[in-house]
Amino acid sequence: MKQTFPLRFIYILLVTNSTYAETLSCDNAKECNKSNVEISAFNQGAVYLNGHFTGKYTPAKLNLPQGTHAIGVGLEKEKQYLKKQIHILDKHTPKNPMKVTLSRDEIQPASKWRALFVGVPSVYAGIGDKKCHSNFTKKELDEGYNFFKQNLREHIEPFSYGTIKWDINRQDLIDPVELTHNPDNDWYTLEAQQGLAQLKHIRPGDYDTIFLFWRAEMGDCSFESPYFGLAWLEPTSPDTLETGYVTVKFNPGEMGVKQRINKYLNDDPGVWTHEWLHVVIEQFYPNKGVSVPIPPKDKLILHAASEYGYTYPWMDWYEDLISGQVRQGKGYSGLGPETFLNCTIRQQVKKQCK
Structure with missing residues (x-):
């Protein structure tokens, strides 16, 4: 059984190849609107960014800087790990987010x-x-x-x-x-x-x-x-x-x-x-x-x-x-x-x- 924490705004800085990634919980629309990536999988799982747990579970939204990132999902039911490389461009904005779906093809x-x-x-x-x-x-x-x-x-x-x-x-x-x-x-x-x-x-x-x-x-x-x-x-x-x-x-x-x-x-x-x-x-x-x-x-x-x-x-x-x-x-x-x-x-x- 996992520890649980009250829903609240979470601000996490993860060091990944000298870049910083801002991970935002989506407790309200204003915070969700800051995100430029939407992540989903064929079942619910824990979301990892460049190997680090983000505190989020699919479906989830992240706000990532431009560049290449590894998105991982640890499936809670199946106990399998999915992983996909993505590349964020300047066109990926809160109004035009990148939609990332991890399928069974991404099982590691x-x-x-x-x-x-x-x-x-x-x-x-x-x-x-x-x-x-x-x-x-x-x-x-x-x-x-x-x-x-x-x-x-x-x-x-x-x-x-x-x-x-x-x-x-x-x-x-x-x-x-x-x-x-x-x-x-x-x-x-x-x-x-x-x-x-x-x-x-x-x-x-x-x-x-x-x-x-x-x-x-x-x-x-x-x-x-x-x-x-x-x-x-x-x-x-x-x-x-x-x-x-x-x-x-x-x-x-x-x-x-x-x-x-x-x-x-x-x-x-x-x-x-x-x-x-x-x-x-x-x-x-x-x-x-x-x-x-x-x-x-x-x-x-x-x-x-x-x-x-x-x-x-x-x-x-x-x-x-x-x-x-x-x-x-x-x-x-x-x-x-x-x-x-x-x-x-x-x-x-x-x-x-x-």
Whole structure:
């Protein structure tokens, strides 16, 4: 569900190739008469101008300077993204507006993102003078894998208006993996060095993100610490084989894996989506010049949801971050559909970004 704002005059300045675009809401005829472009599509959708959300939905009117512009529409029902280039001339005035209609011919093909789910059947570490293990069965790993796929396909893909299409692969490890213990915070984690050690066939550019899934505790052995997952924030680091790296510590407790997943689906369904967002929104896309929400001091972007007026379980926050529709000042920030069409992590590694 989107945040709603009272109808009012909105004045937004978007920097696009050193030009400025004035976007006007049409709450009255006087304001509408300033517009020189009329935009429509075969169904209602969010209007984007040169990759930036305008705050408008089709049918909409814009007042644009002369020159070339990209008009995008993210269809709300179909979850597809339309895009068309237009060229504004001096003849396009409020009395002679350019009429822009986006049809099915303007649907943008999705950008393929490759994910690898790694089921970790057994982890171990020394706790005191005892060597502790925790294990998943094949059935439990299957349940975790289904939960993982649901987040990618039912959250990330539609939130991006279909500009992301996941190619999901799976490989379960065979040998137990030793956890790393940090004495400063008493956390146990599956660091990239240990987690990727058995995946020797993987090369940089093979995957956009690798997700490892392991068990937090079993019996009197507990590796519990206050996180569901950890994402390495620089996805093109050699330490992570130049891919996004996420380690998920899952604690089913006494209720079992399936029941615990059902509880997450009811209470906090976007936990996998959350970890993927850490990978792409903290450093990767900001380093490429994408405008993202400004976090409070000493906070990660993704953890600033409440400061922007969002509430738990944060699904609106994830959706607006991915679609580029987070209200910030007089405009909007976030990733947006064209961000995903222009570059993936794999494309960055292969130097294939647009």
